[in-house]
Amino acid sequence: MASSPLRARRSPRAVPAVLLTAGALLLAGCSTGPAGGGSAGSSGSAAEGATGEFPRTVEHVYGETTIEEAPERVATVSWVNHDVATALGVVPVGVPTTDFGANGTGSTDWFDAALEESGAEAPQTYSETDGINFEAIAALDPDVILGAYSGLTREDYDKLSEIAPVVAYPEDAVAYGTSWQDSTELIGQALGREERAREVVEDVEQQIAETAEQYPELEGTSFVYGTLDPSAADPIIAYTEVDNRPKLLTSLGMVQAEAVTGAAEGKEDEFYVTWSPENADDLVSDVFVSWAAGEDVREDIESDPLLSSIPAVADDALVLQTDEQEVLSVSAASPLSIPWALENVVPDIAEAARTAGGE
Incomplete structure (x- = not known):
């Protein structure tokens, strides 16, 4: 944990x-x-x-x-x-x-x-x-x-x-x-x-639907839901629309980043795609949601010369999930976990959306 x-x-x-x-x-x-x-x-x-x-x-x-x-x-x-x-x-x-x-x-x-x-x-x-x-x-x-x-x-x-x-x-x-x-x-x-x-x-x-109404800033906000880790073999991973994480955010009115949608073309059976760190600045979205083993990973990401160029990271709209239960509630979504996630996960993402919107 x-x-x-x-x-x-x-x-x-x-x-x-x-x-x-x-x-x-x-x-x-x-x-x-x-x-x-x-x-x-x-x-x-x-x-x-x-x-x-x-x-x-x-x-x-x-x-x-x-x-x-x-x-x-x-x-x-x-x-x-x-x-x-x-x-x-x-x-x-x-x-x-x-x-x-x-x-x-x-x-x-x-x-x-x-x-x-x-x-x-x-x-x-x-x-x-x-x-x-x-x-x-x-x-x-x-x-x-x-x-x-x-x-x-x-x-x-x-x-x-x-x-x-x-x-x-x-x-x-x-x-x-x-x-x-x-x-x-x-x-x-x-x-x-x-x-x-x-x-x-x-x-x-x-x-x-009620949660989407509670956080109108989510409507139309673009996102990448993935994993950022400078020390990993694949430092940038983005989950595709077949994965339950993006599915939840789109159900709240958010929009999958065009870069991820394009990278996933022809890979309908894949739930994630990798992204080259050299092209990190092309991974454009308003918000980036990432799993991390600890809060110290944020400093590693922000100090990395490539990952720090991801637009959402540069704009301080990175949501770092270090609580495994938060991750599980969305990745293995169920009719019991979703209401929990609406209370415990979505507010952080809404806050990042407000930051991205200049609030």
């Missing part, structure tokens, strides 16, 4: 009401026990909240998956998927341990808030440091495995399918590039909760 937060933590936005109306009974019915702990008894059933008919078939990058009955025991891989399931009223029985971006509980603020509001117990966790934890997932005896947001390979998918039906990422998405809306829709289909998924998406999109 980053040791020097970008700024003091703000109070998290309340969990959207629509995420809580599924009821604590449904949420509690899917938990097995505290994170990393043993199994606990359940009260109720996740299947009770499903409104869709079963069996049902969902489509994804590796074909089709048929789910015979409304899942009661849900396991997830990667980020995002456990957030989405919880937002839809189903706390998984098992989820990957959060390493990058974890809070003091080894989870995230937004997931913990939803869990607390629901009254459910925390799911078991398993490490994905060395890849998919097939053994731990199999031990949970899940009814379905969710990977709508993931980088599942065909080999991963086939091996997981020997355990339970698997929902991989959409065919039209890149690995780790599924939008939070598409993840919610796909998982809603798998759980028989399409109506709930639509409500959740509409609610969060409304919050985004």
Whole structure:
């Protein structure tokens, strides 16, 4: 976890009401026990909240998956998927341990808030440091495995399918590039909760619209969302429009820098492009948002003869994100993390937009 937060933590936005109306009974019915702990008894059933008919078939990058009955025991891989399931009223029985971006509980603020509001117990966790934890997932005896947001390979998918039906990422998405809306829709289909998924998406999109109104300076402001690090092999990285970071900013009315859009042409499956430091002054935007391991990186950037020539850096409109949880809330966007990001990430970007506008 980053040791020097970008700024003091703000109070998290309340969990959207629509995420809580599924009821604590449904949420509690899917938990097995505290994170990393043993199994606990359940009260109720996740299947009770499903409104869709079963069996049902969902489509994804590796074909089709048929789910015979409304899942009661849900396991997830990667980020995002456990957030989405919880937002839809189903706390998984098992989820990957959060390493990058974890809070003091080894989870995230937004997931913990939803869990607390629901009254459910925390799911078991398993490490994905060395890849998919097939053994731990199999031990949970899940009814379905969710990977709508993931980088599942065909080999991963086939091996997981020997355990339970698997929902991989959409065919039209890149690995780790599924939008939070598409993840919610796909998982809603798998759980028989399409109506709930639509409500959740509409609610969060409304919050985004309200935030855009709160910060009118964002409208039309150009940006680069990437990474600046003079010591890295690739000192300049910019995320493309298929990545969730630029997707959030464009949803707020901001505009991807033309330089990045041009560099990404013909690279529709790539979520980032590299940029030559020798051409740093051509990377024109009003604002530059960058991850950094610590606040001291700012001095390294500003003292670098090439990176300091990036227009947004020269104009003091560089937003340096040193808090891993801030980065995770946007890069692995979910209907739980986005409201948190609107409170904890967007104000810094709006401040940079005001600086760029001469305020």
